[in-house]
Amino acid sequence: MDNPQPPVPQPQAGQTDAKTIAILVWIGTIFLGFIPSLIVFLLKKDDEFLLDHTREALNWSITVLVGWFASMILTFILIGLLGYLVLIVSNLVFCLMGAIKASNNQTFRAPVCLRLIK
Template identity: 30%
Template sequence: MTDHPPPHPDQPPPYSGPYGQGPYGQPPYGHAPGGQPPYGHAPGGQPPYGQPPYGPPPGGPYDPRWGYGPPPPQNHPGEETTWAVFAYVGNLLIGFLPALIIYFVKKNTSPFTRFHAAQSMNHTLTLLIHLLVVVAVCVPPAIIFDTPAFLILLLLPYLELLIAGWVFLILGAVKSGKGQYYRFPTFFCFRMIR
């Protein structure tokens, strides 16, 4: 006697042969009978009809015709992205000094961190230059004509510092955290430090 119940009359009997082998002398799944090549393949071991041979092309590491996609982007270690994010966040919280320290510590060891620390400093210096130019243009006429109406133009660099300063530094921190290079627009970030 066996421990198994008898099969239902509508079901086929269980197959006790090796896994992947067809019952009753049939070839394994996916193979054609009589030693022919597998279904969908051309005779002689060639790839399937209408498809290119597999693998990279002989001429180089990547060709979009072969379908395995472009090479992966250069990944930066977690330490590099952390220092790059700190260059922007430190600039938001404290000012110019954290980006300057990170730049001098990492400038010879990490080009990624160096780029982002330099960009953070360049952004701050650019906004300072914008402020000084507007002050140099507005203050002398205000003093000469003894009217503070000329000082209203100081509102422009203040708004620029308030809005563009925060927006670009946060955007730079996010992009550097993802390991990406992101260049600020030149008007807001002159490339003085490289």
Template identity: 35%
Template sequence: MSDFDTQPPSTDAVPADARQWGLFAHLSALIGLIIPFGNVLGPLIIWQVKKAEMPFVDDQGKEALNFQITVAIAMLICIVLSFVLIGLLLLPIVGIAALVFTIIGGIKANEGQYYRYPFALRLIK
């Protein structure tokens, strides 16, 4: 049997409603485009409401929250560094990377996969 004959992992292990709430936990960070620090508040609220009911949402909510806290810290550092002009270059890079990784996290959660963000500080365990 070759590597090409293997099947992708089944999403039957994670119920559809847990996958949907995992998706919401990741994509709720996009509220930050409208509300200041909404990128942290969205995942925090969903994680707090659903963590006891669904282990998948508990894991993905913590992951999304840790990543958005990391993004908020990076943005604040970029704002401080903008006084020496390097922050003006880094700010859009951090923003685009956060948007891309957030969307990838939402897609993976909707597929029932446990997604881990790169570069995320694991502050909440």
């Protein structure tokens, strides 16, 4: 016999918009750095879910920016090239993980991140 699956609850209209914006913030962070998360962080302070994701994306973007500068300095001794590769891969992976968590209505914390904005 088949066990009937319980109906999946549909998110409310406001939650769907916040979820979509959170996903776009994480995807935008891959290509545009801190700009999408900063814009949404400054404009949408009324939604706690969205504020949490934009805060984490902004912290992650700042961490990547600091890593880029450190890698630029270390490039002179040829270690920085490896740093650039690590930053590119980790930025892609963590931003995609954040987008997936946002689509599942879950919070996300990047494992290695400077938490400057609280």
